[in-house]
Amino acid sequence: MSVFDFTTILVFGLGSVVVMAYYITHLAESGINEQSKVKLTNIVKNYRATPTIRHSFITFTMVSDYLFGDKIFSLRAFLLSCFISLLWMTITLIICTFLFPTYTSWIGQANLSKVILLSSLPLVLAVLVIDFISVSITRLFIRKSKARGGFGLLFVLAIDFIIAATLFYVGITAFKYVVINPTWLSVTDSFPYWIQLDQMPVLLQTLNDLTPDMLSEKGSGNYDIKGGLYTEVVYAFPEGVSFYSSLLTSVWLWLHIFSYCLFKLTLQIDLLKNYLLKFVEIDxxxxxxxxxxxxxxxxxxxIALIIAFSIYKWIYV
Known part of the structure; x- marks a missing residue:
């Protein structure tokens, strides 16, 4: 759909709104008694959306402290962080099981199921620690950024995302380097596996040495291995599930930013309503x-939707 088509739909929608409003108001003005009109007038004049949204803003801002406690680092905060991380990973795994048939086929393979189970416990423990550090940083950002404006909060959210992704990369790769195998994948090698949830990172280990006499040249730099090269799977786990769990630690900051933007929007709506009342004969x-x-x-x-849609088309098309 082009921007012109989108604009055309909204213009036709405006025509429908105007026609419907004309007939409804014509019937209402002539058919409803004066007492009901006075009640409607008072409701419109006195209605304020800001108080309700202000309460929601305060609730969303304080919800992380209410759940985790006043202290950034505490046993209560750690246990709740572990519970939420396990919940995120469980939900994501269930969704992926339905979306990607490869998940169930991996578990059903005899050479992978045992390795996945052996890899899962130490990996999940490492993820729980990483997520707790990440959510603690997010809560600290919320406390320090309450006085910032909308753009400042979006900048804080971007920084929080970068920190969460960096913590996960450093933590998981360091864990695999020490516990499983001395290998360290680069960022460009790791993130594609994590972003695509249908990917399963697998680490193979050779059981026999590769010697020069085993190579048979096929030409153009290609070789066959005489007798084959025997390998076994020593690590297999859907790391993308844990990666998205770490990113979701920013959900408390999302709630804070969403409630802040909604609060600012309702302020503008109330101001616009009061401004429009000056030009209409509501009494x-x-x-x-x-x-x-x-x-x-x-x-x-x-107009706002057209601008947003134009920006979207400019970025992604």
Missing amino acids: KKPFTALAIMVAISYVIIS
């Missing part, structure tokens, strides 16, 4: 005035 024709305000709001929202 004389409340339904007509309300219909005009709805139409103007539709235009403003449509």
Whole structure:
């Protein structure tokens, strides 16, 4: 869909809103008694969205401290972080099992199922520690960024994402280097496996040495291995599940930013409503005035959607 097509749909939608509002207000103004009109007028004049959203903003901002406690580092915070991380990983695994048939086929393979189970316990323990550090940093960011504006909070969110991804990369690769095998994959090798949830990182270990006499040249730099090279799987685990679990530690910051943006939006809505009331005769024709305000709001929202859709098409198309 092009930007022009999207704009055309919104324009036709505006026409529908105007026509429907005209007929509804015409019937309402002539068919509803004056007492009901006065009640509607008072409701529109006195309604404020800000108090309700302000309460939600405070709740979302304080929810992490309410759940984890006042201290950034504590046994309560660690245990709750472990529970949430295990919950995220379990939900993600269940979803992946339905989306990617390879997950069940891996578990069913005799040479992989035992290795996955042996790899899972130490890996999950390492992930729980990484996630706790990550969520502690996120909670610290929330406390330090309460006075920042919308763009400042988005910058903090980006930094938090980078820190969470970096912590996971360093922690998991260091764990595999020490416990499993002395190998250290680069960022470009690791992240593609983690981002694509249908990928299974597998580490093979050779059981026999490769000697020069085993190589048979086929030409163009290609060789056959005489007698074959025997290997065994020493590590296999869907690391992407744990990676997304670490990124989801930022959910508390998401709630804070979402509630902040919603609070700021309701402030603007209340200001816009009060501004529009100056130009409509709400005391004389409340339904007509309300219909005009709805139409103007539709235009403003449509312009914002067109701008957002244009930016999306410019970035991804």
